[in-house]
Amino acid sequence: MMMDDVEKVLFTKERLDAKVAELGQRISLDYADKEIFAVGILKGAFVFAADLVRNINRPLQMDFMIASSYGNGAKSSGTVKIMKDLDFDIAGKHVLLIEDIIDSGLTMKYLIKNLQTRHPASVKLCALLSKPSRRQADVTIDYCGWEVPDEFLVGYGLDYAEKYRNLPSIGILKREIYS
Numbered sequence: 543m544m545m546d547d548v549e550k551v552l553f554t555k556e557r558l559d560a561k562v563a564e565l566g567q568r569i570s571l572d573y574a575d576k577e578i579f580a581v582g583i584l585k586g587a588f589v590f591a592a593d594l595v596r597n598i599n600r601p602l603q604m605d606f607m608i609a610s611s612y613g614n615g616a617k618s619s620g621t622v623k624i625m626k627d628l629d630f631d632i633a634g635k636h637v638l639l640i641e642d643i644i645d646s647g648l649t650m651k652y653l654i655k656n657l658q659t660r661h662p663a664s665v666k667l668c669a670l671l672s673k674p675s676r677r678q679a680d681v682t683i684d685y686c687g688w689e690v691p692d693e694f695l696v697g698y699g700l701d702y703a704e705k706y707r708n709l710p711s712i713g714i715l716k717r718e719i720y721s
Contacts, residue, residue: 544705544706544708544709545709545713547696547706547715547716547719548696548697548709548713548714548715548716549713549714549715549716549717550713550714551711551712551713552690552695552711552712552713552714553688553698553711553712554711555710555711558593558670558698558710558711558712559593561670561687561688562590562593562594562597562670562687563597565594565597565668565670565685565687566594566595566596566597566598566599567597567599568685569594569598569600569638569668569685570597570598570599570600573598573600573636573638574600576600576636576663577600577601577602577603577635577636578598578600578601578602578603578636578638579602579603579605579630579632579635579636579637579638579662580594580595580598580602580603580604580605580638580640581604581605581606581607581628581637581638581639581640581657582604582605582606582607582640583606583607583608583609583639583640583641583642583653584606584607584608584626585608585699585701585704585707586641586642586643586699586700586701586707587640587641587642587670587699588606588699589642589698589699589707590640590642590670590698590699591604591606591640594640594668595640602638603630603635605628605629605630606626607624607626607627607628607653608624608625608626609622609623609624609625609649609652609653610622610623610625610649611623611646611648611649622648622649622652622653624653624656631660632657632660632661632662633660633661633662634661634662634663635662635663636662636663636664636666637657637662637663637664637665637666638666638667638668639653639654639657639665639666639667639668640668640669641667641668641669641670642669642670642671642698642699642700643669643670643671643672643673643690643695643700644667644669644671644672644673644677644681644683645673645676645677646676646677646678646679647677647678647679647680647681648678648679650667650669650679650681651679651680651681654667654681666684666685667681667682667683667684667685668683668684668685668686669683669685669686669687670686670687670688670698671686671687671688671689671690671695671700671712672686672688672689672690673689673690673691673692674689675691675692676692693714693715694714694715694717694720695712695713695714695715696709696712696713696715697709697710697711697712697713698710698711698712700712702715702719702720703720
């Protein structure tokens with residue numbers, strides 16, 4: 543029923559599983575002698591973050607933040623709000639931010655600056671998807687799954703107005719749904 547609202551599937555569950563495993567292996571190698579402090583950005587990245595950390599073969603701690611510049615709209619408002627902050631001190635820790643998609647980059651640029659004021663040993667960003675055509679802020683994505691076209695994507699944690707997060711694949715939402 544929800545799949546009827548999807549114009550086209552971009553990434554199947556099988557492709558997602560393979561890409562997440564590949565990212566987990568790369569991160570495990572890069573952090574071979576370090577403990578990771580993984581920070582999932584809710585709500586969108588919860589599915590990706592859960593799958594990713596199960597593919598990282600390193601000791602890690604996990605926490606979550608909620609930050610948004612969207613509300614219920616399809617476009618960023620440009621104003622970032624932190625609705626849930628970290629529960630733990632990150633001073634001296636190797637922070638790995640886990641995000642579903644980097645669109646304008648405004649939210650992530652804000653979060654990275656905010657976290658750097660807390661004196662971590664390092665901050666790196668892992669994003670499943672990047673939409674460079676929409677970028678308004680310069681953000682370095684250390685681990686990126688795929689670059690995607692400027693389309694409204696849903697599934698695998700990505701939503702439109704809090705719907706479609708539970709789709710096992712990622713697809714393009716039909717324009718008439720959000721226009």
